Amino acid sequence: MSLEKKLLPINELKVGMITTSDIKLQGRLLLAKNAPITEATIKILIQNYIVDQVEIYMENNSRDTTLFKIATIESLEISFNEFSSNLERIFDTINNIKVNGIDELRSFTKKIQSDFIATKTVVRNMLFYNCDNHDIYRHSVNVSAISFILGKWLGFNESEINLLTYSAMLHDFGKMKIDSKILNKKGKLSYSENEILKSHTIQGYDFVKEIPYLDPSVSFGVLMHHERMDGSGYPLRVKGDKIHKFAKVIAIADLFDSIVSNNYSSKVYSTFDALKIIHEESLNGLDTNYCNMFLNHVINYCMGENVILNDNRTCKIIQVRLNDWDNPILLYNGKILDLKNEKDLYVKNFVL
Numbered sequence: 329m330s331l332e333k334k335l336l337p338i339n340e341l342k343v344g345m346i347t348t349s350d351i352k353l354q355g356r357l358l359l360a361k362n363a364p365i366t367e368a369t370i371k372i373l374i375q376n377y378i379v380d381q382v383e384i385y386m387e388n389n390s391r392d393t394t395l396f397k398i399a400t401i402e403s404l405e406i407s408f409n410e411f412s413s414n415l416e417r418i419f420d421t422i423n424n425i426k427v428n429g430i431d432e433l434r435s436f437t438k439k440i441q442s443d444f445i446a447t448k449t450v451v452r453n454m455l456f457y458n459c460d461n462h463d464i465y466r467h468s469v470n471v472s473a474i475s476f477i478l479g480k481w482l483g484f485n486e487s488e489i490n491l492l493t494y495s496a497m498l499h500d501f502g503k504m505k506i507d508s509k510i511l512n513k514k515g516k517l518s519y520s521e522n523e524i525l526k527s528h529t530i531q532g533y534d535f536v537k538e539i540p541y542l543d544p545s546v547s548f549g550v551l552m553h554h555e556r557m558d559g560s561g562y563p564l565r566v567k568g569d570k571i572h573k574f575a576k577v578i579a580i581a582d583l584f585d586s587i588v589s590n591n592y593s594s595k596v597y598s599t600f601d602a603l604k605i606i607h608e609e610s611l612n613g614l615d616t617n618y619c620n621m622f623l624n625h626v627i628n629y630c631m632g633e634n635v636i637l638n639d640n641r642t643c644k645i646i647q648v649r650l651n652d653w654d655n656p657i658l659l660y661n662g663k664i665l666d667l668k669n670e671k672d673l674y675v676k677n678f679v680l
Contacts, residue, residue, distance in 0.1 A: 335381045338373045341365055348383040374442070411440060412466040415497065419465065419504060433539075437493045440472055451477065451629050454588055464500055464511075467585055472496040474581035475574075481621050482577070494542070495549030495574045496581060502532030502550070526562050529554055549574030553582060556613035576615040580622055583609065599630070599678055600653045607653070623650060630656075634679035642679060 333348050342365070351359040351369075359369050365384070373382070414436060454470065475496035479489045503511060506528055510521050517525060533551035537544065552575030555561035557568055586592050587602040603623060610619030627648045634642055635658070643658035643665060655668040656675065667673055 333383055333385060335383050337381055338370065341370050341373075341382060341384070345384040348385060351382065409466075411436075411469040412463070415468055416465045419501065433494060433497075433542075434490075437472075437490060437497065440469070440493060440497075441476055441489075451626060454585065464503055467589070467591075468497055468500055470585040470589070471499060471578060471581040474584060475577050478577050478580060478618070478622055481625055482618065491543050491545050492549065492574045492577060495546040496578050498532065498536050498546065499550050499553050499578050499582065500528065500532065501535060502528030502530065505531045526554070529563050545572065545574055548572040549578055551575070553578040555579070557615060558612045560613060571615075576618050580606065580614055580618055583614070584622075600648075600656075600675060603627075604653045607650070620650075635675045636677055636679060637673050638676050639673065 336345075345365045347359055347361060347365060349361050350357060351373075358372060359365065365382075418433070418436060451474075454474070472493050476489060476493045479492045484492060503525075506525060510517065510525055513521070529551055533547050536542065536550050537547040539546075549572055552561075552564065552566070552571050555564060555566055555571045555575060556579075557571065559565050559567040583592075584602065584606060587605055588599075592605070603626060606614070606619055607623060610616045610623075627650065630645050630648050633645050635645060635656075636642055641660060643660040645656050646659050646664075647657040649655065649668075652668065654674060655666070658665040658667065665673075667675070
């Protein structure tokens, strides 16, 4: 059976896999090209955030690869669900945090960071396999995972990433104080109901700022995650640099999860539609630089995915243009197909 080169997230690496290139840590050789991966290597990769993917040689067996991908997605989904259940317990007993400090919050955050270090797997799960209509706990876990990943991409230091993850996990805690009839209402909220819902940012802030020994930046992220760069957000209607950077990150993660889980205000038909919305929001509401960092990374995870066209052909994505989501460059039967030159063709959806 032939071998092919394949990029794998570090949490999918197995002992004995063979690397295709050198892996270095702070300029020193950690693992040489063509060397087998060891348990020690995997541990160092996870602990030091050197890379989130490693290229290895893999047997060219599409069936095995597909089954492996399915097993990985199912495993990740179990992790998300377990975190959601644990977060529900923490929220239900969160008043204890004011008495006992933030040890449980810190422990939970470290576990999230450890399990979701393989960013490609996490992002692909949300892009292509995300379930609909999350409850507040699953949404908070998703937002924590995306915020943690985006914080790494933006170059936040370890302390900032920890505090950002706390803030993302608690960003919607104020909704626990809102009448469930409003939270679960189907259809459009009345003006007064919408104002009550908006108050969750202040209610969350008022609680989080009282947690002992917790850096104030965590509460600022909670308070401002619905603020927008043009001043159109709430509750303070501040603009630009007046918005805390944690809140800017959480705003992107919050919107992204709402879109891909079908909790957005309008129907979203494909992954490209979700990315287009993030890009459009970056023009006025969301931080442009943060959004571009997010989109440029996520685009990479679309490469190599299969899509179905409106004429029912299945093609493979080989390039996506940042400002032209609707017209990716595809591969079909060994030939290049640029949708920018095919006015009657468009992507219906990704092949899941």
